[in-house]
Amino acid sequence: MTWAPALTRHETDQDVYRAEVSKVLSSFGEDTFALWEREGHTPREAPAALGGAGLFRRRWEDGAEGGLPRLVAMCQEICRVSGGLALVAMGHSEIFIGALRWLGETPSQFSLLEDALDGRVIGCFGATEPQGGSNLRGVRTTAIAEDGGWRLKGTKRYISNVGRADYVLVLAKPEKPEHVSDLSLFLLPLDHPGVSIDGFFDTVGMHGCDVGQITFDVMLPHDALLGRPGIGLLYATHLLQFERLAICAQLTAAADTALRLAVAYARRRTLGDQRILDKQAIRHNLASCRAELWNLESRLSELVSLAQRNGKMPAHEISALKLTAGESTGRIIDTCMQFFGARGYSKNFPLERLWRDTRLARLGGGTDEVLSDLVASGLDRHDPEADDLIARLEALDAPHNGPLVRDN
Numbered sequence: 237m238t239w240a241p242a243l244t245r246h247e248t249d250q251d252v253y254r255a256e257v258s259k260v261l262s263s264f265g266e267d268t269f270a271l272w273e274r275e276g277h278t279p280r281e282a283p284a285a286l287g288g289a290g291l292f293r294r295r296w297e298d299g300a301e302g303g304l305p306r307l308v309a310m311c312q313e314i315c316r317v318s319g320g321l322a323l324v325a326m327g328h329s330e331i332f333i334g335a336l337r338w339l340g341e342t343p344s345q346f347s348l349l350e351d352a353l354d355g356r357v358i359g360c361f362g363a364t365e366p367q368g369g370s371n372l373r374g375v376r377t378t379a380i381a382e383d384g385g386w387r388l389k390g391t392k393r394y395i396s397n398v399g400r401a402d403y404v405l406v407l408a409k410p411e412k413p414e415h416v417s418d419l420s421l422f423l424l425p426l427d428h429p430g431v432s433i434d435g436f437f438d439t440v441g442m443h444g445c446d447v448g449q450i451t452f453d454v455m456l457p458h459d460a461l462l463g464r465p466g467i468g469l470l471y472a473t474h475l476l477q478f479e480r481l482a483i484c485a486q487l488t489a490a491a492d493t494a495l496r497l498a499v500a501y502a503r504r505r506t507l508g509d510q511r512i513l514d515k516q517a518i519r520h521n522l523a524s525c526r527a528e529l530w531n532l533e534s535r536l537s538e539l540v541s542l543a544q545r546n547g548k549m550p551a552h553e554i555s556a557l558k559l560t561a562g563e564s565t566g567r568i569i570d571t572c573m574q575f576f577g578a579r580g581y582s583k584n585f586p587l588e589r590l591w592r593d594t595r596l597a598r599l600g601g602g603t604d605e606v607l608s609d610l611v612a613s614g615l616d617r618h619d620p621e622a623d624d625l626i627a628r629l630e631a632l633d634a635p636h637n638g639p640l641v642r643d644n
């Protein structure tokens with residue numbers, strides 16, 4: 237099912253870009269996205285087509301923060317039709333291109349960036365390892381400087397699109413790290429001798445994007461290192477802000493699609509002589525979903541404007557939005573699925589796809605628990621006004637000395 241963007245009276249740059257994304261998506265044909273889901277991969281021609289239409293270039297031409305409205309439009313349009321392609325495009329654009337644009341310094345890195353922008357080369361991101369993904373300080377992959385370059389050795393697990401990408405951006409530590417966050421970023425070509433794809437994982441959702449594991453023991457040239465050594469974790473943390481915002485955009489689009497379909501269904505479906513939309517339990521629940529989604533959409537726009545204005549990503553606020561959006565959109569889509577009755581549970585309707593695809597948002601790009609910790613770390617700060625008021629209230633906090641009245 238393709239889904240045309242809603243028409244607006246005053247077209248913005250974001251609307252024009254949205255229509256361009258939608259045009260590329262409609263070129264794939266009605267059944268293509270379902271085919272990718274069945275095959276467990278999105279062919280590399282799909283992100284290549286987005287690149288070929290200049291969509292990655294345009295996302296980045298006004299800078300990382302300046303291009304956020306286009307990023308939001310890209311994620312939203314793709315997510316309406318394919319969660320898998322949305323995941324592929326997000327990793328390629330926000331992590332791989334984002335890293336090359338920010339940190340690229342050598343002629344071969346510049347040339348790789350050009351290829352990535354045009355979709356001739358597709359990249360993905362390998363941070364997680366079998367022993368864990370939340371604590372990246374525990375990375376075990378090593379990068380050892382040797383004559384002629386770097387020996388990169390390790391295993392990376394749960395890499396989205398590793399089956400169809402050309403490069404993976406790998407987070408690795410030196411043989412003898414000076415401290416636990418002494419990590420660096422490396423560009424690893426997936427067809428390099430010494431890289432093996434160990435296999436893929438069957439997942440709850442996002443079936444159009446493979447998720448796999450690789451093991452490698454390779455010798456790479458000096459300029460496989462991206463950016464300065466030792467601060468790869470800081471780079472990755474910054475890049476993840478863009479991924480988190482992209483996930484929020486995907487979530488709002490998935491919830492909006494589910495809600496519009498649920499309302500349309502509730503207007504058509506009759507029980508006796510009444511539409512189900514006229515049942516108060518359904519009507520009020522859908523209204524409540526709409527209200528919740530408007531709040532998420534407004535907050536997303538606010539954060540995009542804030543980042544554009546300051547030229548800086550508001551890290552705590554983005555994490556807080558992803559935390560809220562993951563949980564809220566899960567609830568909204570679940571409610572919409574409910575009102576479809578058995579049809580909602582059937583693969584003949586897109587509700588089940590949206591329901592399972594959005595669950596990943598509470599794990600990928602930082603789990604709910606990790607993001608809660610991050611938001612909480614921003615709370616634990618000195619607040620002179622509130623601290624002073626609490627101190628004064630505590631000083632006055634005593635029982636009042638009115639007349640003692642006892643019944644017994």
Ligand SMILES: Cc1cc2nc3c(=O)[nH]c(=O)nc-3n(C[C@H](O)[C@H](O)[C@H](O)COP(=O)(O)OP(=O)(O)OC[C@H]3O[C@@H](n4cnc5c(N)ncnc54)[C@H](O)[C@@H]3O)c2cc1C
Nearest residue numbers: 361362363364368369370394395396447600601603605606
């Ligand atoms: C479909 C899919 C695609 C993915 N794609 C990629 C990818 O492209 N690249 C990549 O690098 N990774 C990817 N991942 C991995 C993902 O980022 C990790 O799954 C995630 O970071 C969590 O790591 P983990 O699975 O090892 O869980 P763990 O880190 O083992 O966590 C287990 C549980 O403990 C909780 N926990 C961990 N630390 C804390 C803490 N400090 N306080 C409280 N609770 C805590 C977690 O929230 C979680 O509930 C993908 C995962 C999936 C499922």
